[in-house]
Structures are given as C-alpha cells and as structure tokens.
Amino acid sequence: MRKIKYKIEMLSDWHVGSGLDGGADADSLVLKDENNLPFIPGKTIKGLLKDSLLDITELENQKDLSSKIDSLFGKEVKGKDKVRGTIPGTLFFSDAEINETEKKDISIQLSSQLYKNIASTQIDNKGIAKKSSLRTMEVCIPVGLEGKIEGKEIDDAMFEMAFKWTRQLGVNRNRGLGRCKFSIVKD
Numbered sequence: 001m002r003k004i005k006y007k008i009e010m011l012s013d014w015h016v017g018s019g020l021d022g023g024a025d026a027d028s029l030v031l032k033d034e035n036n037l038p039f040i041p042g043k044t045i046k047g048l049l050k051d052s053l054l055d056i057t058e059l060e061n062q063k064d065l066s067s068k069i070d071s072l073f074g075k076e077v078k079g080k081d082k083v084r085g086t087i088p089g090t091l092f093f094s095d096a097e098i099n100e101t102e103k104k105d106i107s108i109q110l111s112s113q114l115y116k117n118i119a120s121t122q123i124d125n126k127g128i129a130k131k132s133s134l135r136t137m138e139v140c141i142p143v144g145l146e147g148k149i150e151g152k153e154i155d156d157a158m159f160e161m162a163f164k165w166t167r168q169l170g171v172n173r174n175r176g177l178g179r180c181k182f183s184i185v186k187d
Contacts, residue, residue: 006182010178012176030138037106046089049162053158075087075089093149099146114140115140117138118137
C-alpha cells in the first residue's frame, strides 16, 4: 500500500459547511470536529482532485487518463438517463485536519478564535438590498491542514498535477473564499 501525505495551505478565509445553521448568529456553520477544530472530509478532497484531473484531461486532450481516473476514484454506472450505481475507486482519502502538534496547542477556548462571520445580501438592479436576502456565513481563517491518500496504484506525478490545478475549495470559492495551495509532504 502506497501513501501520499499532503498539506493544504489556506490562503484566504474558507467555508466547508456542516449543513447546520447557527441560529441567529449564522445561516451556515463550518464543519468542525469534536474539539471545535475545522476539517475537510476525505470525500470532499477526493471530489476536488477528481474534478481537477478531469479538467486537465479535457484541456490537454489526454483521453487515456480518463480510465485511470475512473479506476482510482470510482465512477457512476449509468443506464437509460439514470445513475444505476457506482463502482468504487481503489484509493482511500483521509480527512484533512490541522496537524497533531498544532491541535495540542489549540485549546477548546482558543479554537473559537479560528472563526468569524461574514454577511452578504442580494442587490437589485436599482442598487438596493433585496428584502430578506441578508445571509451570514461562518468562515474559518487561513490555517494549514494535512491529509493522506492511500492505495496500491498511486501516481505521484498525477497527484502533483491535480494539486497544482486545485486552487480553491469550499463554498463561494468563485467569490474569493477558499483560495488554497496543495503540496506533497515529503517524509
């Protein structure tokens, strides 16, 4: 079994949602572990990297890479305009978390300093805020996260390409949130 350890350096505030709201404080909360620390689920990382590789194959016309991506990441099985199921990939993606040393330095009391709320509203064509459109989202400040990918057929060069291509993650990544830099951690 081969393993790639990677690091995500967040370059801006970011939000990977929990699906929960924070009552009057926020309409959407950041996904947190039992110690109130942010993390990114492995399935989210898997989807981001697969999308990056699919974009690369399309732009660089590398059709031969598509079957390798399906084998490593899995694929949907379709029939008559419906998804009939999935064929699982051969790779395992861990959650991306703050590294163990930093986790020990951040107490539950200090962990609340990792988050802040930002607000946004819709503006109509006259430049006036639309009624009931104010939304507040909790975001995490820039931090470093680490994770690993495990599998028998790991191709370091392919993942280096995917890491370079992936520059944003999470909600509102097209509006300035979630800028990031992935890199391989050498042992």
